[in-house]
Amino acid sequence: MILRSRSYFGWGPSGADYANPTRGLVIHYNGGPTRIRSHNDCITYWKSVRRDHMNNNRWADLGYSWGVCRHGEVFTGRGLNRYQAAQGTTSGNTGWYSVSLMIGAGEEPTPEQIQAVCDLRAYLAARGNSNKMFGHRDFVSTSCPGDVLYPLVQEGVFGRPGNGTPTSSGGSGEYRPENGDGLYMLYEYGDAIEPLQGALGVTVDGFFGPDTRAAVRGYQDSHGLEVDGIAGPETLTSLGLDEVEPAPDSGVPAWPGVYLKDYTAHGSVRVWQQRMKDRGWRIRVDGRFGPRSERVCRRFQKEKRLAVDGVVGSRTWSKSWTAPVT
Incomplete structure (x- = not known):
């Protein structure tokens, strides 16, 4: 399949929270007629969906994991290992990936679109996802994915064999994006x-x-590290590998090199406080790391099984952006 990365649309990695969907793939559609014809129409449409979801719905990113254009290309939305905003339920958004076909009411999917969904399903299956296929209306009361697509879901049309090896141009070779957040x-x-x-x-x-x-968990356990199965700065350094700094466009700000503690007054304090508030913690965003910030820090560290010292160092800073919201 032809897989278009987020950079193809001028976007960095998604700012949505981490998740690990494994239960299957959910089919969506646009709703109203799209009248898409050219490939440029598809690109314009995908960008407009993201603007709408972020500006009007106030979501962290567009709601879908992927989109499939009429020409059979798979467009990356939130992509792999990201919490959804498409299924309408917490369990649906956590456990299932989503794909929106770029068609609307009364519009038929092209054969290329159908095959691209089959390819996407195979791609996800190779990465631990179930082969189950549902429609959006299986989760909440909605017309999505419409009276044209939903029967195809029920009939198993999207479960046909697919080629799950992605390319970026239609040629051979796997498209291999880097994760960009400093954690593997x-x-x-x-x-x-x-x-x-x-x-x-x-x-x-x-x-x-x-x-x-x-193997990561085994190494962490035998070397006295936090056993979370994630290769981050501490694990990489212990292995003698270079610590990976988050990419500038990863959505994870690089650790400022300042330990946040004992009434620290620094621009990074406000950044961290705002992040914790966005994650649902009750905290004042005032740029000063006082007792209330320390209490939040300690509770967060305990929740994420970090060393509980009430100090925001590089590990706690990174986890504030990359650990799943629980």
Whole structure:
């Protein structure tokens, strides 16, 4: 399948929270007629969906994991390992990936679109996702994915064999984006993961699958590190590998190098306080790390099984952006 990355649309990695969907793929559609014809129409449409979801719905990103254009290309939305905003329920958004076909009421999917969904399903299955396919209306009361697409879901049309090896141009070879956030975790993939696998003595294929996670957990346990199966700064440094700094467009601000504690007054305090408020913590965003900020910090560290010291260092800072909201 032709997989278009977020950078294809001029976007950095999604700012949505981490999740690990494994239960299947949910089919969506646009609703009203799209009247899309050209490939440029598809690109314009996908960008407009993101603007609408972020500006009007106030979501962290567009709601879908992926979109499929009329020409059979898969457009990345939130992408792998991100919480959804599409299914309408917490369990649906956490456990299922979503794909929106770029058609609306009364419009028929093209054969290329149908095949692209089959390819996407195969792609996700290779990364630990179930082959189950549902429609949006299976989760909440809605007309989505419409009276044309939903029967195809029920009939198993989207369960046909697919080619799950993505390319960026229609040629051979897998498209391999880097994760960009400075952490390597389950079902991510990219060339940067290969040195980690080599150091752990597992198959070097650039895919952070269950075997790699098990090796990471085993190494962490035997070396007195937090056992979370995620290769972050502490694990990489212990392995003698370079610590990965978050990319500028990853959505994870680099640690400012300032320990937030004891009434620290620094611009990074306000950034961290706002992040914690966005995650649902009751905290005042005032740019001063006082007793209330310390209490939130300690509770967050305990929840995420970090060293509880009430100080925002590099580990707590990173987890404030990358740990799932619980």
